[in-house]
Each structure stands twice: as structure tokens, then as C-alpha cells.
Amino acid sequence: MQAYPGLYPVAPPQSAGPEPLMTSALAPPQVLTHAGFDALLAELKRSGHRLLGPIVRDDVVVYDDIESTADLPRGWTDVQDGGHYRLQRRGDDALFGYAVSAQSWKPFLHPPGQRLWSARMRGDAVQIQPEPPPSERMAFVGARACELHAIALMDRALLGTGPGDPYYRARRAQVFIIAVNCSVAGGTCFCDSMHAGPQVTAGFDLALTELSDQSPPVFLVHSGTTAGSAVLAAVPSAPANAAQIAAEQTILAHTRASMGRKISSTNLHDLLLGNLQHPSWTEVGERCLACGNCTMVCPTCMCTSVADVSDLSGERISRSRRWDSCYTSEFSYLHGGSVRHSTAARYRQWLTHKLATWHDQYGSSGCVGCGRCITWCPVGIDLTEQVRAIAAPPAG
Template identity: 55%
Template sequence: MSPTAPPGPDAQTAPVLLDRAGLQALVDALVARGFDVIGPTLRDGAIVYDRIADLAALPAGWTDRQEAGRYRLERRADAALFGYAVGPQSWKRFLHPPEETLWRARRQDDGFTITPEPPSPAPFAFLGVRACELHAIAIQDRVFLGGAHRDPGYAARRQGAFLVALNCGTAAGTCFCASMGTGPRAESGFDLALTELIDAARHDFLAVAGSEAGAALLAVLPTRPAGSDATAAAEAVLARTKAGMGRHLDTNGLKERLQANPEHPRWDEVAARCLACANCTLVCPTCFCTSVADHTDLAGTEATRVKRWDSCFTADFSFIHGGSVRASGKSRYRQWLTHKLAHWIDQFGSSGCVGCGRCIAWCPVGIDITAEAAAIRAMPGKAVGEGKGGNA
């Protein structure tokens, strides 16, 4: 199995340095250019993405500790602005929102008038996009924009989005992007990429432009040349983060192994623990399943059609005449994991997993996708090509 492919080649400029004032100037410049700036903030005991106007909104001095079924915030020994791994939310929340009104209809004397919902007025600027999340956005681009039937809402929100990547300086206990080839370094798919450099002597951001728009913005910011010491420090940050990955997933031959074993005994074992709560799909930055519902008022004069996130873990999601196609917890978990790590490759040309580890941390019972994949690889089961079947 091949890891997720990079989002595409982007020309990158020579690195320069921004200090904290320069980073604020970046935010100010994005606001002045009409962007709706979204970045990490501290709320309700978690680091979440929300609208920001200045650096005071960033989670300075906070980090996250994540393990299977566990997410906690702790104070850092420094004032790093991006000293965390990933929170419960992903940028999917903005590009592919949990609920979207598709159109509204109103009854008139001669029928109905249907009005599509207008797109968001301002383009997004995302501040602090991790490498795994860049790959997740690229995956959703393929899902929503890559075929003959483009999603107009996603296209409108994605159009003109400005991505400020952040090379990871912290790996959580649930991270395994290094296994998936999706991090911790942001290789492409961004307009600007930052690496936070903080120690007793400095607090700077090594900045590299990855697009013409990024280079144009960087040219008006208060920067200074990055010496060899700064570039070496940035490389050391990435090396330390890569070495600190809390999880590992061996992807070699995994696709074929999963597809050859729909009746592997491990599916029953994980089903006995899985609550089918859908947390893993809701926090996943690449899951895209939705359902559509129509609502009318009591007078029957107005109606709306709404698209909402759905999940392959719900019984109704695969319900057709006669019942649910996947009625058991076993079949639903198997569908999710094999689609994510195997069938997705056949469908979209890459794995559907970017190694962010959110599904591990936010599973109430601590089910670990890397452990389940390893168990199916290790335990006796059908060899590749020996046969398939089953929809239990």
C-alpha cells in the first residue's frame, strides 16, 4: 500500500524569519485582504479552530497529551503558540461543514420558488495547518472536486482559501503521520509554511512561501534573512517530532490483507468493544459521508433541504428497503477500517488515513486503528487472494 500522495508540487522560496510581531503582521495582512482568518484557540478544555484577529487568541504555552481514549491539555514550560499536536476539530469543519443548507423553497400562487443558499462571503485563511491536515484537505479536494460531479458548496468555500502550514514541533502519543508519509514536514499544498523556533534566546518563525500568493504576502511582511543556524534548528525540530511519534502503522501489504479477510476473528473482538458512536468518523479529517433531509414549516409554505454529516457507524446510513445493509457493529467497524485503509486506495488513489490519531484519542473505549490493523496482520486469517465474502 502506498502512503497518501503529496498534494502536488509547489515552488518554494528561500526561508526567512518572522518574529511574533511579524506573525501578527501576517494575520493583519490577511484580514486586510478580506480573508476570514481561522486559527487555533483554547475553549472548553481543548484546542479548537475558530476565527481569530490577533495572536492573543492563540493557545500560548499550552500543549496536549493524547492517548487511546484520552485528551488533556497541559501547560508548557515555554510560551509556544503552536506547541500542540492536533485537537478534536479539523479544517473539514469549515470546508465541509457539519450542516449545510442546500436550498430554500417558498410556495407561491403558481408553484414554488427555489433559492440556492449563497456561498460564504469571504474566503478562508487557515493559520496553523499541520502536514497531515494538508494531506487531508487534498484528499477531500479529490472527493468533492476531482470527479465529474463537483460539490458546489465545497468548491465555493475552497476557492481562494489561503493555507498557512505549521511544521509540527510536537508529536502526540496518538500520532503516526510518519508511517503514512504525511508529516511531520509540510512538503506542498500550502501558501506559506512556518516552523516555530523557540528557546531561551529567541521566539521566531521560519517562513517559506509555497505559492505565488504566499510569496506576494511574505514580501510585504517584516522579515529578516534566515541564517544556517535557523534552518538547522528547524530541521532539528522536525527530526525530534518524527522520532517522537507515539504510534506506528506498517502499511506494507495492509490493503491486500484487509481485503482478503472480511471474516477475520478480530472483527468480532473489536465489535465487542465498539459503541458505534461515530466519534471516529466525526473527528476524522477525511471522512465525508452525509445524509440529506427536507424540512417544511407547519403551514406548508416554506421548505429547506439540509445536508448533514453522517457516518457508516449509524444503522440508518446503509438502510434500504428491507433493512440495514450493515446491521451489526462488526460490519460497520469493518466497513470503516477497510474503506479507510484499503478500498479508499482503489477509489481515490490514496489511503484515506493521514495518521493524525484523532480517532484513537476520541474513541470513548480507546480503540486504536493502528493496533487493530496490526492484529489483523498478525493473527491467523485468510491469505491474500484466498477469497472474500460476508456482510455480517
């Protein structure tokens, strides 16, 4: 990312990134009751965090503001498939008994619209007012393993090794993360294939496993940072016993075994880049509507474009960036035309970037296997099927 010296009011601090990620727990796991979990959320609120977590809205689990566990999707699970999403009752009181929400945490760290600066005419002079980075403290409640991997990928792209994006940096530096190990896999999940789940291993302050079949239901809690340990110490909890620790591994094994999708991630880079003229790109391009849904819901798609808006008098103007999608012809418009003329070329660009050239850019895959692009594609285009079509020996 190019830096624009002087545009931002305060030079973004070089060391204000998030607390270094932990790869192992700081202390033996504790057990929290639902009441203890509520106390923990209240403690975070008391310390000035905006609480964000899963809620049911319009028959979908989405992330939004919450006040307490009363707002969580108690007793709901989701059924997901290509172009298909339904909520249904589980028959218990699980608070995190669904697979993955419709949107990820991306809108809170990298919002769909971000004003960069505004300007107004004062006589013959132009006064430019840069937009200051936000200072809000947020707590993400219920982040999944794949989502933490996605945040780590956004960190690499938007923070990098230099000043990076000051707006992302400001939001990211203030986030407290309560992660949850997945107890169910969705019909479109393949995080296990991408080595991005279902177990939370890094990037959290606290990590929970919901033991919903215990009476009363409890959470096993791991601390991942000193901040997490401090919040946990402020609420009533008890040491986990051996049966509860074993139950966590049983739950994770069940989740791994029930992934709705699989993908062979071995040498995808060479497979895709060695088959750029494969006929399946044309076939998928004929089905694709170029709507961009897949890029909007993907937790690692972060491309933006910039637009200027002025008032009718022309005295005030502002510049904002907004999410964009490589599926639009305008996205690759270069001095006189789009360099990707067909929908097939745009789909191929998206998939080969995600699964192949991301490795060249960042040293890892750009896909964490959350399955959202499959669920929310209106025609059910499935990247795992596309990879299989390319890997299959030619017919005849």
C-alpha cells in the same frame, strides 16, 4: 458525485479551484518575529480574510476565529492517548506547541450542515430558491502536514475532475493556508507511517517552523505560492541563517522519532480485504458503541445524508445535507433494511474503506495518521491495534 443541472444558480466554474499546489518553496526561507507574524495576520485581515486558527476552549485546542497571536494557545501542549486528551503547560511561549487540535479544518470547508435549497408556496405555484455557494475568504492559521494531506484527499473526492461540489469548491478556492511543521508528536499520531507528516511539503501558501527555544522566539517561513510570497513581502522579515535552517531539520527529526503510534502501511489493502472474517472484527464490534465520534473528527470522513424540513403550515420547506456516519444502521438502509446489521460490520466497513478500498477509489490511503479517531473514541478503540491484531499470526 452526481450533478444536478439547473439546481445551482450559477454553473460552478471549471477552473476556479485552488491555486495549484507547490511541492517546493519559491524562495529561501525568511525569519519572522512574533511581532512580524502579527503583522502578517493583520495583512491577511486587511485583505478581507476571516482568520481561523487554534484557540483553547473547554480545555481543548480547537480551530475558531482569531484576531491576532494573542488568541493562540501560547505555552500549551496536549497529552493524547486512546480515549484520553489533556492540556498541560509547556513552560515556554510556543504558539503551536501542541500536536493536533480536536477537530480538523473539515468543518470550515465541508460544514456539518449545508442548506441546498428552500421553497415556498405562492398560491398554487412552488418557488424554489437554490442556496448560493459562499463567497467568504478564509485564512487557515496553523494547518499541520496531515491536515493538508486530508484536504488534498477531500479535493480529490469533492472536486474530482468535473464540477464537483459547488459549496466545497467555493470555500476551497478562497482559502489561504499558513501551515506549521510539527515540533511535537501526539501520543496517537502516526502520520510518519502514513507518509503524511510531520513535515509540510505541499498545499500551503506559507509554511512556518516555530523556533521557540531561540531568544526571542522566531518562525522560519517558507513561501509555497505567489500569494504567500506577496503577503510575506508586505511584512518585516529577514533571511534565515544556516543555524536556523538546520534547527528546523533537528525539530522535524525529533518529531518523527517521537510518534505515539506506528502502523505498517505495506500492503494493508490485501491484508484487510483478505481477512474479512477475522475474529478480531467481532471483538472490536463488541467494544464499539457505534457513536460515530471517529467519523466526526476524522479529517477525511465526508459522507452526508439529506433531510427536508417544512414549517407547520407546509408553505415553506428546505433541503439540507448534514454529516452522516457509516456507524449508524440508517446509513446503509436500502429498500427494507440495513445492509450492515452489526456494529462489527460497520466498523469493518469504516476501517477497510479508510485503509484498503480508498486505494481502489482514489489511488491512496484514506487515512493520514492524525490519530483523532483514537483520542476521541470514548472506549479507546485504536485502528493501529486493529491492524496489528489482523496481521498477527493466529493464536495456537
